[in-house]
Amino acid sequence: MINLILCGGSGTRLWPISRSLMPKQFARLFDGASLFQRTVKTNSRICSAQYIVSNAEQYFLAKDQLEEVGANDVRFLLEPVGRNTAPAIALACLGLDPEDIVLVSPSDHVIRKAEAYEECLRKAEEFAKKGFMVTFGITPTGPETGYGYIEANGEDVKRFVEKPDLETAKKYVASGRFFWNSGIFCFKAATFLDELSTYSPDILTAAKIAFANAKKENKDALVRVDHEDMMNIPSNSIDYAVMEKSAKVKVVPSDIGWSDLGAFDSLYGEFDHDENGNNINAKHLGIGSKNSLVLGGQRQICTIDLDNMLIVDTPDALLVAPLASSQKVKKVVDELKARGSDLPKVPQTVNRPWGTYSVLESSDRYKMKRIVVRPGERLSLQKHLHRSEHWVVVSGTATVTVGDKVFYVRPNESTYIPSGTIHRLQNEGKLPLVIVEVQVGEYTGEDDIIRVQDDYKRS
C-alpha cells in the first residue's frame, strides 16, 4: 500500500504556531515531532512507501522532516498552488502503477488507537483490491457540527451529508448509522481514475495534461507541476468530485481515536496534563491556574487563576483567549491580513532548502539573524545592494566566498561582506554550522537579493 499524504493547509487555525509558510502538519507540536512525521510513522506500519503532495514552498521542509524519521522511499508531487483534494489525488495517481493500492491521508490529523486503525486499514485494503473506493467513517464521540457525516448501511454508503446543525447532529449520533467523514480514503489508483473519468472528467483531462507537462526529476520521484497547468484543473474536493457520486464506495467504521485538531481546544487533549489540568510545560508557572493550554517554550510564562484559557507564546506573536473561543482564531488571522501584517504568513524560524534562519531583532538600520546551515549544504551565490553583512561563526566551520576569494571561518571568527559583493556561505562539515549575522544598511528586506547561482534552482 502506498501512503499518499496530502500536505495542504492554510496555517490559520493554530496560528501563531501555524503560519501559511508553516502549516500545522509541519509545526513541531509534540516533543519536537510534527503531525506530518507522526502520520508517516503511523501509516508506515502498513504502507511500504510515501507519496507526498505538497505546495512547492514546503518541499524542503517536508523532505527534512522525512529524513529525520528515516523515511527513504518517498516520492513528491509539488503543486505551485493548491486546487483542493481531487486534483491532488488525480495527479498523484497518474504517476502510480494502476494496480497500486493507495491510502490517501491528510497530514495533520491525530490517530490515537494505532492497532484499531491498522485493522481498519486491512479491511480497507481488501475492499480496494476488489475495486471499491473506501472511505473511513469515524465513530462519532459527540454531536459535532464541524464535520460532514456519512450515513451507512452496513459496509455500504447510503449518503454523504454536509455539516449539520446541532439538533440534526444529535439525531445522527443517536441513530448509530452516521459516521464522521474523516478525509481518509483507500482505493486502487485505477479505480479512482476510472471513477473520476466517469463523474468529473474535466478534472481528469486537465490533470493528465498537467502531469504530462510536469517536470520530472530523480527518476520521476520528484514531479513539479506547472502553474498554468495547475490553474487549468477545476478546483474540487474528492468528496464532491467522486465519493458522493460513485456507486463503488464502501465505508469502514473506524473507532480509532481520531481528531483533525481543527482548533486549539481539540489540541488540548493531545498533551499530558498536571494535577491542575494544565498541559505540562516547563516554562509555565501557574498560581491557581487550571484546565488551560499554555504553549510556548522560550520565555517564562506566568499565570494566575486562569481557567480553561489558551496562551500561545511565540517569539513574534502572542495569542490569549478562552479555550472555548478557539474557533475564532481565524478571525484574528483575517484581521492581521487586512492590516497588512506578515505574521499570518511567515514563521519566526524560516525554513530554507539549506537550513533555517531566525530573525532575532529587526530595527531601523540593522537586522540580526541566527543562521543554521545543514552539513553539505550551501546558500546561493548572491549579493545585496542595500546591506552589508557581518558573520560571526558560533559553531561548525564556514566555507565563505567573498568576491573571488574562498576561505574558512572557524568558531569565534568573523568575516564581513560589503554590499554589492558576490558571496556565498557553505557548510562542508559534518555538523550544523551556526552563525550570527548582523545586517547593516538602509534596507534589510529579504527581497534585496540577487542570486547568481543556486543549488536549489531559485536563481
Next chain:
Amino acid sequence: MINLILCGGSGTRLWPISRSLMPKQFARLFDGASLFQRTVKTNSRICSAQYIVSNAEQYFLAKDQLEEVGANDVRFLLEPVGRNTAPAIALACLGLDPEDIVLVSPSDHVIRKAEAYEECLRKAEEFAKKGFMVTFGITPTGPETGYGYIEANGEDVKRFVEKPDLETAKKYVASGRFFWNSGIFCFKAATFLDELSTYSPDILTAAKIAFANAKKENKDALVRVDHEDMMNIPSNSIDYAVMEKSAKVKVVPSDIGWSDLGAFDSLYGEFDHDENGNNINAKHLGIGSKNSLVLGGQRQICTIDLDNMLIVDTPDALLVAPLASSQKVKKVVDELKARGSDLPKVPQTVNRPWGTYSVLESSDRYKMKRIVVRPGERLSLQKHLHRSEHWVVVSGTATVTVGDKVFYVRPNESTYIPSGTIHRLQNEGKLPLVIVEVQVGEYTGEDDIIRVQDDYKRS
C-alpha cells in the same frame, strides 16, 4: 520647599514590568515617562529643588531620568541598603538647612488633580513653617483595606489606624472623619529631627554617625552612606517612629486623585481606553475583548473574548491573569525566586552608568547584546577570561581600545576582542553609540569581568 523623593521599592507588585533592579517608579509606563519623572514634574510646580534618596544601584537610572525632564538642582543620598522611611528621611534632613521646608513624597504614586494638590501643598507649607509635622490625608473613594487610615478632628490628627478589615473600612468611610495615609509629608527639617530625637532617638543617633561618615562628592550634592553604618540604623517607618507619637501633627485633607498603583488593577485606570474598555495599545489586536489591560510593546498581541484580564508582555517574561487577581503577582515573584530565577531581579534592558544593554539571545556557546553608550560616556577598561567579543557598530562612532591600540570603529564596521585582552568601548560623539555585540565562549556570565579602570568607581 525641597522635594525629598523616596525611591525605594522591591519591584514585585508590577512584575514583570518592574524588577528589583527596575522598581516601578523608574519603569516607563506612560508614553516613555516614568512615575518618578511625573513625580518630579508635578512637585516642581512648588518645589525649587529635589533631594533624591535611592538605592546606590539606582543612582544612574535616577540621574538619567532627571536629566531627561530637565531637573538640574538635584541632590542625592545613596543608601547601600534600604532601612525603611524614617532613616532615609533622617539622613536627608541632616544634610539640609534646619529651616528648609521639606516635602517628602514617594516616587511611585499618581496624583491626578494637580491644582487641588498644589492648594494642599500651600496649606501644608504654612503649617510646616509654624513648626508642625504635616501629613496628607487622602479623601477615601471607597472602603479600601490595603491602606492605613488617619482619623482627623478638623486639622488635628486624632489617631493613626492600621489597615482595617472591610467592615471597619466601610464605617471609616461612612463617618467622613477618616483619610487614607498617603505617605506624603511636609515639615521643617529641624522639626522632623527634633521630633525624631524625642520619639526615636536611637534612629537619630545612628543616622548622625552614618551621615558624618558618609562619602560626600560634588560639594555635598552626592552623599554615599556606608553599608555598615546604614545597617546600624534601626529600620522603621516614619509613621511608627514619629508621626503616630508626635503631638505636632496636622492633617491636610487631600482630594487630589491619588493612587499608589499598588497593583495592576489600579494601573488600569491610568490609561486611555478604547470603546471596548481596553487600554489603547497599538500592538494589541482584540477580537471581542473588553475591559482588559494589555501591556507590552514589541510583539504582536492578539486576544479573543477576554474580559477584565491582564496581559503583561515583556521580552523575557509574560504574565496573564484576571485583573481581579492582580494582588497575587507577588506570589508569582516569590515562586520564581524560590526556583532561583533571575527574572524577579534583572530587567531585559539593564541600565548601566554609561547607558544600557539588552540581551537579545542567550545560548549555550554565545550571547547577543544590543549596547547603547550615551554621548561622552565610556565603559570600564576591562577584560574577560571566558569569552571573546565581536562588536558591530550600527550607529554612532565607537572609540575602541584593544590592548595598547586605540582606534575608531564607524557604522557598519566591526572589531574583535580576543578573550584575555584589555579593552574599552567609548562614545566620544554627540549622538548615542549603538553596537551589536556577539559574545562567543564557554561561559558568557556577567561576572566574567575584570575591571582595570572605571569612571564610575566599580573596579
